Amino acid sequence: xxxxxxxxxxxxxxxxxxxxxxxxxxxxxxxxxxxxxxxxxxxxxxxxxxxxxxxxxxxxxxxxxxxxxxxxxxxxxxxxxxxxxxxxxxxxxxxxxxxxxxxxxxxxxxxxxxxxxxxxxxxxxxxxxxxxxxxxxxxxxxxxxxxxxxxxxxxxxxxxxxxxxxxxxxxxxxxxxxxxxxxxxxxxxxxxxxxxxxxxxxxxxxxxxxxxxxxxxxxxxxxxxxxxxxxxxxxxxxxxxxxxxxxxxxxxxxxxxxxxxxxxxxxxxxxxxxxxxxxxxxxxxxxxxxxxxxxxxxxxxxxxxxxxxxxxxxxxxxxxxxxxxxxxxxxxxxxxxxxxxxxxxxxxxxxxxxxxxxxxxxxxxxxxxxxxxxxxxxxxxxxxxxxxxxxxxxxxxxxxxxxxxxxxxxxxxxxxxxxxxxxxxxxxxxxxxxxxxxxxxxxxxxxxxxxxxxxxxxxxxxxxxxxxxxxxxxxxxxxxxxxxxxxxxxxxxxxxxxxxxxxxxxxxxxxxxxxxxxxxxxxxxxxxxxxxxxxxxxxxxxxxxxxxxxxxxxxxxxxxxxxxxxxxxxxxxxxxxxxxxxxxxxxxxxxxxxxxxxxxxxxxxxxxxxxxxxxxxxxxxxxxxxxxxxxxxxxxxxxxxxxxxxxxxxxxxxxxxxxxxxxxxxxxxxxxxxxxxxxxxxxxxxxxxxxxxxxxxxxxxxxxxxxxxxxx
Amino acid sequence: xxxxxxxxxxxxxxxxxxxxxxxxxxxxxxxxxxxxxxxxxxxxxxxxxxxxxxxxxxxxxxxxxxxxxxxxxxxxxxxxxxxxxxxxxxxxxxxxxxxxxxxxxxxxxxxxxxxxxxxxxxxxxxxxxxxxxxxxxxxxxxxxxxxxxxxxxxxxxxxxxxxxxxxxxxxxx
Numbered sequence: 054x055x056x057x058x059x060x061x062x063x064x065x066x067x068x069x070x071x072x073x074x075x076x077x078x079x080x081x082x083x084x085x086x087x088x089x090x091x092x093x094x095x096x097x098x099x100x101x102x103x104x105x106x107x108x109x110x111x112x113x114x115x116x117x118x119x120x121x122x123x124x125x126x127x128x129x130x131x132x133x134x135x136x137x138x139x140x141x142x143x144x145x146x147x148x149x150x151x152x153x154x155x156x157x158x159x160x161x162x163x164x165x166x167x168x169x170x171x172x173x174x175x176x177x178x179x180x181x182x183x184x185x186x187x188x189x190x191x192x193x194x195x196x197x198x199x200x201x202x203x204x205x206x207x208x209x210x211x212x213x214x215x216x217x218x219x220x221x222x223x224x225x226x227x228x229x230x231x232x233x234x235x236x237x238x239x240x241x242x243x244x245x246x247x248x249x250x251x252x253x254x255x256x257x258x259x260x261x262x263x264x265x266x267x268x269x270x271x272x273x274x275x276x277x278x279x280x281x282x283x284x285x286x287x288x289x290x291x292x293x294x295x296x297x298x299x300x301x302x303x304x305x306x307x308x309x310x311x312x313x314x315x316x317x318x319x320x321x322x323x324x325x326x327x328x329x330x331x332x333x334x335x336x337x338x339x340x341x342x343x344x345x346x347x348x349x350x351x352x353x354x355x356x357x358x359x360x361x362x363x364x365x366x367x368x369x370x371x372x373x374x375x376x377x378x379x380x381x382x383x384x385x386x387x388x389x390x391x392x393x394x395x396x397x398x399x400x401x402x403x404x405x406x407x408x409x410x411x412x413x414x415x416x417x418x419x420x421x422x423x424x425x426x427x428x429x430x431x432x433x434x435x436x437x438x439x440x441x442x443x444x445x446x447x448x449x450x451x452x453x454x455x456x457x458x459x460x461x462x463x464x465x466x467x468x469x470x471x472x473x474x475x476x477x478x479x480x481x482x483x484x485x486x487x488x489x490x491x492x493x494x495x496x497x498x499x500x501x502x503x504x505x506x507x508x509x510x511x512x513x514x515x516x517x518x519x520x521x522x523x524x525x526x527x528x529x530x531x532x533x534x535x536x537x538x539x540x541x542x543x544x545x546x547x548x549x550x551x552x553x554x555x556x557x558x559x560x561x562x563x564x565x566x567x568x569x570x571x572x573x574x575x576x577x578x579x580x581x582x583x584x585x586x587x588x589x590x591x592x593x594x595x596x597x598x599x600x601x602x603x604x605x606x607x608x609x610x611x612x613x614x615x616x617x618x619x620x621x622x623x624x625x626x627x628x629x630x631x632x633x634x635x636x637x638x639x640x641x642x643x644x645x646x647x648x649x650x651x652x653x654x655x656x657x658x659x660x661x662x663x664x665x666x667x668x669x670x671x672x673x674x675x676x677x678x679x680x681x682x683x684x685x686x687x688x689x690x691x692x693x694x695x696x697x698x699x700x701x702x703x704x705x706x707x708x709x710x711x712x713x714x715x716x717x718x719x720x721x722x723x724x725x726x727x728x729x730x731x732x733x734x735x736x737x738x739x740x741x742x743x744x745x746x747x748x749x750x751x752x753x754x755x756x757x758x759x760x761x762x763x764x765x
Numbered sequence: 766x767x768x769x770x771x772x773x774x775x776x777x778x779x780x781x782x783x784x785x786x787x788x789x790x791x792x793x794x795x796x797x798x799x800x801x802x803x804x805x806x807x808x809x810x811x812x813x814x815x816x817x818x819x820x821x822x823x824x825x826x827x828x829x830x831x832x833x834x835x836x837x838x839x840x841x842x843x844x845x846x847x848x849x850x851x852x853x854x855x856x857x858x859x860x861x862x863x864x865x866x867x868x869x870x871x872x873x874x875x876x877x878x879x880x881x882x883x884x885x886x887x888x889x890x891x892x893x894x895x896x897x898x899x900x901x902x903x904x905x906x907x908x909x910x911x912x913x914x915x916x917x918x919x920x921x922x923x924x925x926x927x928x929x930x931x932x933x934x935x936x937x938x
Contacts, residue, residue: 226903230876236904255914262912278771349912357916379915382767428922500905688872688903732868743800744793744838 086335087433090313094333101137105498106130112491114308120516121463135449136502138442143322143506145346146329146393149673150513153328157394160287170205170286170346175209175253177246178217179273180573181224181269182551184208186661190520192232193384193661194279194654204282205265206238206603209253213248215725218242219672219686226685229667233426240689248344249372251358262349272343275302276395285346288392296351296387297379300398302344305647305655308573308635311628313643314540316402317533320645321524322510327393336388336433340546342375344398348387361425366418366559369614373419377426380436397652404574405629406544407585410551417447417555446584448578450552459616462598507534523646542626577629579622584622593618673725677716683739690732703727704734712736791826795842800845804875806883814887819845848868849886856890856898870901876901 109129113122172191176184188206195201208225212218225240232238243253254270262268267289269282281300289295302322304316331338339354356378361368371377379389420443426432427440514521514530525531597615600608617624627633637643647655668675676682696704709726710718720728728734797816806812823844827837853870857863864870874882878901879894 226872226876229903230901233900235901236907240905258912259914261907261910262914263912264907318821353914354911355917357914359919361915361919377919381919425921426919430920430922582891598836618766680800681805681872683877684804684868685870685903688869689905692866740839740842743796743842744835 055503069255075504085406086337086433087333090335091435094145097141098134101498101502102130102134103468105133105495108491108495108498112495113287116269121225121459122465124465125456125459128459132449132452133499133502134455135330135445136499140502140506142329143326143509144329144334146325146327147506147513148524148627149328149332150325151516153394157284157396158390160284160291162283162287163290166290168266168290169264170204171207171257171261171268171280171349172204172271172274172282173207173209173254173257173268174271174273175211175220176209176273177250178214179212181220181399182662182665182667183215183227184221184273185224186658186665187271188238189228189232189661189665190276190654190658191236191279191282192238195282196279198279198283198490198655200279200283200286203286206234207257207261208238208240209257210240210242211249211253212242213246213722215722215729216672216674218726218729219676219682220668222538222689223668223672223675223682224666234673248358248370251371251378254374255357258349258353261576262353265349267346268352269346270343270351272400275343276305276399276654276658277344278652281395281397281738282346284395285392289346289348292388294386294388295348295390296355296382296620297340297343297345297347297389298392299338299340299390300392300395302341302398303396303645304402305399305645306401306658307404307574308631309576310378310634310637310643311406311409312402312404312535313634313637313706314572314628315409316645317643318523319402319538320647321514321530321534322506324393325506325510325513327391331391331393334435335435336390337383338379338389338391339439340375340379340382340389342373345402349389349580351385352378355385361422364562365571366562367422369423371419371426372422373416373443374421376423376439380426383433383436384431384553397654399647399652405577405694406547406625407577407581408587408705410548413447413548413552414555417552418559420444421556421559422449422486428492440648447552450549451556453549456554456745457611461604461607461611464604468604477665486748504538507538510534517666519650520646523644523649525641525644525649529641529644533644534557536642538630542613543617543620546593546614547586547589547621547624550618551590566711574631575629576631577626578628581623582622586625589618589621591597593621641716673729674716674733676729677711677738677742680739680743685727686735687732690730690735692732693730696731700727700731704737706730707734708738708741712741716742784818786824787827789837790820790827790933792825793838794820795836797841800842801883806878809881811883811887815848818887819848822848841906846871852886853898856895859892860895862895862899864899869904870895870898872903873898873901878902881928905925 069323096661106129108128110118110126113126118126166689172188174188188208192201192206194206208221210218210221211461212221221240221242225238229235229238243256246253248255257268258307265285269277271277277300285298285300288298303323304312304319307313307316356374358371358374358377363369423440424444426435427444432440443568511527511534514524514527521527521530525533541627593615597608597619600611600615600739634643638648651659670678676686703724704727707720707724710720795814797819798812801812806815819841821874823837823841826844828841849871850867853874854866857867857870878898879885884889885894
């Protein structure tokens with residue numbers, strides 16, 4: 054009988070260059086890249102840019118193009134290209150969805166298939182209740198499919214906070230016991246979180262990847278339905294060249310107004326964009342880091358990420374691993390597919406504008422780092438496009454900022470020019486040329502590219518009764534779209550400034566680290582909002598005053614941007630409110646199908662969150678005072694090598710601090726982790742505190758003080 | 766079969782076992798009692814009987830090692846867990862299983878893998894107990910099935926726009 058908590062069976066290391074792994078490379082790809090579609094897409098983008106830029110150039114070149122105007126034209130070309138890329142993707146998606154509808158194709162799982170799938174969830178300082186509620190929801194939904202036995206769960210914790218670590222252990226064991234899932238749901242906490250998430254995944258693959266032909270990566274807030282997971286497995290089994298299938302996650306479960314708007318827009322437009330992306334990317338699609346199934350052998354063979362030369366932020370560990378992993382898979386001929394037709398893939402988004410910006414700050418550094426990888430040898434063109442798009446999604450903000458600044462300067466220069474109506478001896482005035490037509494056309498073309506996809510999405514809604522009802526009916530959806538446009542107008546300048554700041558901070562080599570996210574709904578306080586946005590509002594006020602004073606005719610063009618900046622503090626506070634979000638939802642605004650017709654896996658999630666474990670005290674304190682929690686922790690702590698003399702001293706130091714100050718002693722995180730990662734620490738503490746070496750500080754479960762009078 | 770115990774309260778709340786317990790051994794009774802309570806032994810009678818078992822083990826240790834004061838109290842805590850572990854080891858041996866580490870089984874036990882575990886500790890383990898404990902024991906890691914994951918080669922291009930421009934510049938001659 055195998056000993057629990059020991060890796061008693063050590064299989065030989067399976068080599069990923071074995072023929073079994075690469076036999077498929079020569080076979081037909083399930084979704085071969087389509088050059089015709091890509092060329093068509095690129096031509097449409099270039100034609101759009103050429104059209105809008107030629108109109109703009111016509112307006113400025115009459116009296117020669119100044120360097121300032123040339124800069125404006127170049128910037129506009131770049132930015133309109135960026136908008137046109139998204140626009141034509143949406144148009145392609147519209148026609149794809151018009152042709153195929155929302156129905157997902159279903160693949161039969163071969164009867165002979167015995168493949169097992171690992172559902173891996175890398176976590177880092179997340180809420181343990183939410184983590185294990187998500188796992189429970191997926192587990193229960195898988196059980197309903199009858200295929201649950203094929204799936205194991207692996208919680209790969211990189212959590213550094215000792216309290217959360219201890220809570221994770223307790224919640225994990227409680228869940229395993231409740232679901233009778235011992236040996237099916239695994240948990241480990243890495244002693245060192247080297248190479249962050251990609252290192253965490255690599256550790257899993259190197260430790261037990263040979264047992265699972267496929268693995269699904271989940272985020273801490275991911276939920277996937279059982280039927281979708283089985284479908285993913287069936288697709289992988291059916292297509293031996295498939296390396297990765299990404300299922301676009303739908304944002305759910307947040308109730309703040311901010312999150313509701315994003316959930317609504319993601320739900321309404323997201324699938325159309327994804328269908329468009331899948332249309333031109335085909336089998337060289339992208340990976341978004343979670344809610345995707347991967348072929349383990351392919352991943353192991355291709356995706357061991359190297360360190361980039363140089364120092365952070367552009368060198369060192371690759372932060373945003375997903376795009377790079379997709380590129381490396383595609384480089385070796387593995388298909389990477391975006392399964393836009395599949396439902397049952399969910400995630401949660403930051404509940405407030407400030408949390409959203411914080412997440413962007415993390416992603417920004419990772420995406421900018423890709424600028425170094427875009428040109429790497431051997432990558433497919435589509436992978437380079439993905440990487441460049443990732444870079445551009447952040448660089449676009451400072452470019453817009455620069456564009457606006459140069460436009461303001463140009464307006465100021467124009468305002469100082471004195472018009473001359475009479476030349477030479479002529480008495481007939483020569484009126485200056487007007488370029489109203491050209492400039493209005495440019496503006497209309499830009500607005501069309503921004504807003505037409507929203508109308509297309511509403512048209513698709515007409516054809517889909519279930520989605521229409523889910524989004525609050527056609528009127529509700531149309532009203533929500535109008536409000537969302539207003540919301541986007543106010544949000545865009547704020548995010549432009551945030552992202553510009555992040556880009557400059559990254560370029561200035563200011564590391565952002567990898568902070569954990571706050572995922573629960575919570576209202577933004579005034580001090581928090583003022584701290585984050587006051588600078589933006591002041592900048593908006595200064596620019597507004599300058600424009601009003603020096604270029605009054607231009608001021609009104611600036612008002613959408615200025616309004617967003619001036620209202621940033623109240624906007625941030627109001628949109629963080631749950632009551633406003635709920636109020637809107639009651640009136641049929643910003644509703645999503647997942648709310649009105651809740652999928653089974655999300656109902657399981659609700660139930661698991663309601664019935665999940667509650668911890669009355671902090672994790673470390675619980676392990677130090679409750680002998681049952683200590684026993685569990687000791688069971689999960691491997692018996693390491695004997696302590697060195699230095700380690701013994703370090704351990705003794707922590708013990709002394711605990712004896713002096715009790716379980717609430719201020720011990721630094723590193724020492725606390727060291728103490729908890731060795732069996733000797735908690736075991737010794739348990740003996741000492743229980744023996745009464747430290748007086749109890751109250752509470753029913755506190756160990757007693759020794760009754761010294763009885764010693765005599 | 767459980768050994769005969771005489772549950773006779775004495776002045777300080779110590780119950781005689783029929784075996785002579787020294788005063789210093791009896792003095793650690795509250796610590797063991799509280800530990801068992803926190804481990805989930807709610808029934809006082811059961812707790813008392815378990816305390817006696819531990820005390821008797823402790824008495825023989827004391828006679829051999831002569832600890833006193835806090836060292837003795839620490840010893841008592843250790844002995845409480847050793848008492849539980851010995852019982853688990855007997856259950857494992859009875860099932861013919863091999864288990865190098867009893868800690869997971871202890872965790873399963875005190876977390877209620879056997880709902881009546883305090884009572885069960887007073888008797889030799891019954892058949893099937895080991896299997897129940899193993900089924901409920903925390904298993905954080907599966908058996909190792911290593912897969913090689915070599916580091917991918919990523920040859921970066923050095924982007925030097927100035928050098929590129931110079932190369933493109935038409936040269937005379």
